[in-house]
Amino acid sequence: MVSDKLKVLYNTVLSQTISSDGKWMFYGNNYGDLFVQNLSEGCETADTECYSLNLGPILSLLFYKDLILVGTDSLISAYKWLNEKVEVNKTYFQIEISGCGDINCILSDDSNDSIFIGCGNNSIYQICVKSKTILFEFKGHTNYIHCIQLYEINLYSAAEDGQIICWDINTKQILKKIKPYKEQKLYRPEFGNWQGSVAVYNDWLICGGGTQASLWHLPSSEMIQAFPFPGKIHYCDFIDETVMIAGESKNILYYALNGEEVGKIESDLPAIYNVTYCKKLNYMAISGAGNKVINMNDIRYIDYYKDLYKY
Numbered sequence: 440m441v442s443d444k445l446k447v448l449y450n451t452v453l454s455q456t457i458s459s460d461g462k463w464m465f466y467g468n469n470y471g472d473l474f475v476q477n478l479s480e481g482c483e484t485a486d487t488e489c490y491s492l493n494l495g496p497i498l499s500l501l502f503y504k505d506l507i508l509v510g511t512d513s514l515i516s517a518y519k520w521l522n523e524k525v526e527v528n529k530t531y532f533q534i535e536i537s538g539c540g541d542i543n544c545i546l547s548d549d550s551n552d553s554i555f556i557g558c559g560n561n562s563i564y565q566i567c568v569k570s571k572t573i574l575f576e577f578k579g580h581t582n583y584i585h586c587i588q589l590y591e592i593n594l595y596s597a598a599e600d601g602q603i604i605c606w607d608i609n610t611k612q613i614l615k616k617i618k619p620y621k622e623q624k625l626y627r628p629e630f631g632n633w634q635g636s637v638a639v640y641n642d643w644l645i646c647g648g649g650t651q652a653s654l655w656h657l658p659s660s661e662m663i664q665a666f667p668f669p670g671k672i673h674y675c676d677f678i679d680e681t682v683m684i685a686g687e688s689k690n691i692l693y694y695a696l697n698g699e700e701v702g703k704i705e706s707d708l709p710a711i712y713n714v715t716y717c718k719k720l721n722y723m724a725i726s727g728a729g730n731k732v733i734n735m736n737d738i739r740y741i742d743y744y745k746d747l748y749k750y
Contacts, residue, residue, distance in 0.1 A: 446470055447748045452726035455713045456500040456507070458520070461720045465507060466732060466747060467497025473509070474747045475525060476732070478722070487747055490527045492516070501545040501554065503568065506531060510542030510556060515566075534571050536564060544587050548608070555594060557584030563596055565608070579604050579613050582633075585648065590639040601632030603646050605657075615660055617644070622662050625650040630671050635686070640677040643696075647672030652684050654696060664698045673727075674714045678738060685711040691725070704741060706733060 475488040499510030519526040540559025563577040582599035603617040620632035635648035652666040670687035693702035712727040725733035
């Protein structure tokens with residue numbers, strides 16, 4: 440049993456998700472604890488609720504309708520969100536995928552009541568939530584999946600093998616592969632080839648990881664711009680006509696599409712692994728290494744830090 444004092448010192452937030460009404464944030468950590476934050480209270484002094492799930496590290500989270508989906512090692516566990524509480528005394532359902540390894544990311548496709556999960560066995564699975572069955576296994580990567588994103592009818596994946604793969608979710612075919620490490624100006628041998636994050640907007644794709652973050656023109660598959668983020672990259676996205684990049688650096692950086700740095704947020708976190716941005720609320724939650732999570736009601740400024748475990 441790990442003491443609370445040690446948990447404070449070594450807490451790492453591995454995953455997070457926001458409720459569909461935008462009133463609650465959920466964080467999962469390396470100790471298998473699930474934290475719930477009431478955003479309507481909107482202050483750093485309000486306590487977070489902590490639930491011990493005893494499933495091992497919580498590698499991925501997704502708020503899906505009235506369920507909280509928890510991804511661990513080869514297992515998806517669903518818990519009911521009812522009356523502003525997580526019903527942890529019993530799992531609503533569990534889906535075990537033998538041999539898939541760590542479930543590193545989960546996202547939903549509401550158009551057909553399914554979810555996609557990126558796994559440690561190099562595969563992506565599409566799963567029907569209603570029947571709890573696997574609809575399809577996407578095979579194409581040669582190492583484990585870090586990130587998956589849906590954009591229109593295409594699925595994009597970033598993996599440890601250094602590749603970005605674009606899939607057609609209707610035909611299940613690979614449409615294209617992008618290998619940023621083959622671009623000399625992106626290659627950082629001290630960090631490796633892996634791709635930790637991918638995001639798409641219109642004809643543009645941004646990705647990064649061990650390689651430098653880069654902007655790609657999808658129709659031509661050409662690399663257009665490199666972004667000089669100093670550390671390993673765990674998050675990148677298009678936000679308000681800029682590119683936001685975070686990772687193993689205390690600074691969260693914003694760039695124009697031409698590569699010019701246009702903004703910086705200095706945080707107290709030694710590394711950032713998770714960012715959730717709710718555009719309709721202009722709210723952002725940021726977490727990673729450490730016991731604190733960042734709350735922002737304006738994407739340019741930190742409003743407050745919240746401690747998960749209490750001292």
